[in-house]
Amino acid sequence: MRARAALAAAFCAALAAAFCAALAACSPAREEGAGKAAATMAPEFSLQDLAGRTVRLSDFRGKAVVIDFWATWCPPCLFQVPELNAFWKKHRDAGDVVVLGVAVDVEGAPVVGPWVAEQGIEYTIVLGDEGLARRFGAQGFPTLALVGPDGHLDSLHVGLVEVAELEQLVAPLRAAAAAPRG
Numbered sequence: 001m002r003a004r005a006a007l008a009a010a011f012c013a014a015l016a017a018a019f020c021a022a023l024a025a026c027s028p029a030r031e032e033g034a035g036k037a038a039a040t041m042a043p044e045f046s047l048q049d050l051a052g053r054t055v056r057l058s059d060f061r062g063k064a065v066v067i068d069f070w071a072t073w074c075p076p077c078l079f080q081v082p083e084l085n086a087f088w089k090k091h092r093d094a095g096d097v098v099v100l101g102v103a104v105d106v107e108g109a110p111v112v113g114p115w116v117a118e119q120g121i122e123y124t125i126v127l128g129d130e131g132l133a134r135r136f137g138a139q140g141f142p143t144l145a146l147v148g149p150d151g152h153l154d155s156l157h158v159g160l161v162e163v164a165e166l167e168q169l170v171a172p173l174r175a176a177a178a179a180p181r182g
Contacts, residue, residue, distance in 0.1 A: 042145065042153040043135040047102070047126035050113050055100070055126050057147070064097040064173035065147040066166070069133040071104045072115040074141040079160055081119045086163045087170075088123040096149075096177040097170060099123035104130045104141070146170065149177040 042065075046056045057065065068084055070077035088099045101123060103112040108127050116125050136145045137156050144157040146169060154173060161169070 040153050041151055042147040043132070045128065045132055047128050047132075049124055049126050050109055050116065055124065058151070060098045060147075061151055062149050062177060063095070064149060064170050064177050066097065066099045066170060067136070067145040067147065068099070068101045069104060069128070069136065069138045069143045069145070070101060070141050072111055073105070076160060077142045078119065080142045080144075081121055083161065083163050083166065085120065085122050087166050090163075091174075094174075096174050101125040102128040102132065104128055104133055146173060148173050 042057060044057050046054055049055050066084070066087070068080060070080065084099055084101070091097045101116075101121060103116075103125055105111050105127075106129070112125065112127060133141070133143065136143070136153065138145070138158070140158050142158075142160065144161055144166075146154040146157070148154050155169065157169070
């Protein structure tokens with residue numbers, strides 16, 4: 001019995017190491033083909049936030065939108081929260097950028113709500129699914145999708161993104177949001 005437990009523990013450790021290695025391989029931010037040249041419209045969505053209000057991507061036209069696809073069962077997603085909170089705190093009053101967390105947990109609000117409260121998330125959380133994440137091009141979690149003020153998908157970033165990097169990535173989108181419309 002002990003040998004079986006040791007074998008199971010070794011298998012779990014190897015699986016965790018493989019996951020971490022895969023995540024590290026995916027972490028270099030900008031994915032190929034997802035930049036401005038693609039000029040692809042971001043998939044529209046209409047989702048419920050934790051208070052039951054409807055949130056649509058199109059509600060944020062004219063603003064840069066940072067969408068974080070995440071799940072409560074995703075250990076690296078936990079580490080993205082303080083980075084996004086710091087970014088949101090810095091920019092929320094400017095009105096030119098929005099941070100949305102899209103929880104893909106199938107259990108919905110009963111699981112997501114307490115996790116959000118426990119982590120102290122300050123940006124808007126909506127209840128989505130893995131299908132929506134895939135339509136954006138996410139292949140793992142966390143994945144950030146950056147959407148320009150015109151609704152085009154600017155880029156995807158798999159893995160953790162720190163505030164300084166996020167600032168650089170979002171700066172051109174914020175500038176576009178601030179540019180006068182002609």
